Every structure is written in structure tokens, then in C-alpha cells.
Amino acid sequence: MGDDTLTIFFAHADAVAQRIREWNEYRLKQEIAAKERTIDIQVEKASDAKANKLAAYKLEKIQAWNEAQLERQKLRQKRFEQFKGLVFWLGGWVGSGRSGIFFFGSAMLASATFAGVTIINLPTNLSCPDPKSPCYLVYQMRFNNKSVILPQQTKDIIAEYERNKSKPKRRR
Missing domain, CATH: 1.20.5 (Single alpha-helices involved in coiled-coils or other helix-helix interfaces)
Structure with a gap:
């Protein structure tokens, strides 16, 4: 019986220890x-x-x-x-005093120059009767000098016109 008591005691002790371990883990x-x-x-x-x-x-x-x-x-x-x-x-x-007069004069000169250049270059063709005429001076001031007709070119242009006039026109 002593062994059985001890076995029961140890079994209970193991169960208590197991519960204590579970409790500690928890x-x-x-x-x-x-x-x-x-x-x-x-x-x-x-x-x-x-x-x-x-x-x-x-x-x-x-x-x-x-x-x-x-x-x-x-x-x-x-x-x-x-x-x-x-x-x-x-x-x-x-707009006041001498500076105003200067700027007004400058503006007038610039606009007159622009108008002169425009008028000189405005006609498409220009015919000059004589190389010593003012027209010839205008010829030298034009941007497109080829559009000025000089006296020696007049006869050639008229002859070419007459040739083209007599040719029959082709129809396309």
C-alpha cells in the first residue's frame, strides 16, 4: 500500500505539475x-x-x-x-520741348522715306525715254531694275510683241 500511495501521490503531483506548467505557459x-x-x-x-x-x-x-x-x-x-x-x-x-520736335521730325522723315521708296517701286514697269532723264535715276533706286525699260530695249520689245501678235494662239 505504501507503493500505491506513493504512486497515487506522484500521479497527483505530476497532474499538479502539469497544470502548473499549463498555467505558466498560459x-x-x-x-x-x-x-x-x-x-x-x-x-x-x-x-x-x-x-x-x-x-x-x-x-x-x-x-x-x-x-x-x-x-x-x-x-x-x-x-x-x-x-x-x-x-x-x-x-x-x-512729347515736350526740343525732344518732341526732334522725334516729330524723325517720324516725318522716316514716313517720307518709306513713302518715297514705295512710290519708286510701285509701278511694275517703268519706261525711260532718255538715260539722262530723272527716270533713269529712279531706275537706279528701284529694287527690281529689270522692270525698267530703257530706250535701246524699246525696239526689241515692240518687235517681240509684233511677232507674238501674228502667231496663232494654241488652244489646250
Whole structure:
């Protein structure tokens, strides 16, 4: 009976030890899960903090960019106002006194020159009766000198016209 009691005792002791091991494993698993949750919460807080820092940094950058754009716009507006003032001052200077007379005279001379060049080159063909005539001087001032008919060319042109006049026209 002594052996049976001991066997029962050891069997109960083994069962108690097994329950204690299971309990310790369960407690260990709960502690590990609690630590994992704590770590997850800390990681989440850290990533939230990182995200907040990143968002704050981006917000600062955007605000700085907006301020720079406003400064550029103000500078552009200031330059435009300075340019406008300079244009009005220049207009007043050009339109008054000796400078006004000079610019008016220059404009008249330029427009007269342009009109003269246009009038000289306007006719498509120009016939000059004599090489010593003013028409011949105009010949030398034209852009297209080939359109001027000189006295020695007159006979050739009339002869060519008469030849072409007598030829029958071809129909296509």
C-alpha cells in the first residue's frame, strides 16, 4: 500500500505539475500577447508621430511656397508699376520741348522715306525715254531694275510683241 500511495501521490503531483506548467505557459502567452499589444501600440504611436511630423513638414513647405509666390506676385506688380511710370515719363519727355520736335521730325522723315521708296517701286514697269532723264535715276533706286525699260530695249520689245501678235494662239 505504501507503493500505491506513493504512486497515487506522484500521479497527483505530476497532474499538479502539469497544470502548473499549463498555467505558466498560459500566463507566459498572455504576457507575450500583452507585450506585443504594447509594442504594436508604441509602433503605432511612433508611426503616427512620424506621419504627423511629415505632415507638419509638408505643410511648412507649402506655406513657404505660397509665401514665396505672394512675394513674387508683389514684386511683379511693383516692377509693372515702375515700368508704367517710366513709359509715361518717356511719353511726356518725347512729347515736350526740343525732344518732341526732334522725334516729330524723325517720324516725318522716316514716313517720307518709306513713302518715297514705295512710290519708286510701285509701278511694275517703268519706261525711260532718255538715260539722262530723272527716270533713269529712279531706275537706279528701284529694287527690281529689270522692270525698267530703257530706250535701246524699246525696239526689241515692240518687235517681240509684233511677232507674238501674228502667231496663232494654241488652244489646250
